[in-house]
Amino acid sequence: MEIAKVVKKVIATVKNEAFEGYPLLLVQPLTMKFENKGAEVLCVDFIGADLGEVVMIMKEGSSVNDMMGLAEAPADAAIIGIVDHIVLDDRRIFEKSRAEAA
């Protein structure tokens, strides 16, 4: 898994039926220094994340299928958590409440 920032909400009416009822969010993966890492990823949102939030994403198709309860959903990335804080090398490098205040 990795951390990412929610950058866009994506609305699609015509889509594969496996995606019915799940929001789609475009996220920008981040390094632990909060720099952009690689290309944006479109994720199925199981959690209810909002624009600008730092989230935990998983990029593994079979695990997304398990979460959807489908054997063969054509999805390979999902938001599985909203990050409250991150401690790295005994230092608190991210605090959600502070990020929101800023």
Next chain:
Amino acid sequence: MYLGRVLGRAVCTVKDSQLEGLKLIIVTKIDGNGNAKGRPFIACDATGAGNGETVFLCGGGEAAFPFVKRRPPSDASILGIIDQIES
């Protein structure tokens, strides 16, 4: 998954039998602001997307899943047509 924009179509007469009847679409990856990224490629279409439309795609093994009762040898498939991107 990722975002893309439809650029055109590819037509193959001689192809794997599992690809029979599928539309092959030329698509380019785009970012959330609509800017093209990287080189165009071919994707199987599971939605009926038309030229210029913004779509979302899935790569890898899951790209074969949208097609009922067949397993096309596909590494990218169009899964949905995007109405709106909000920021």
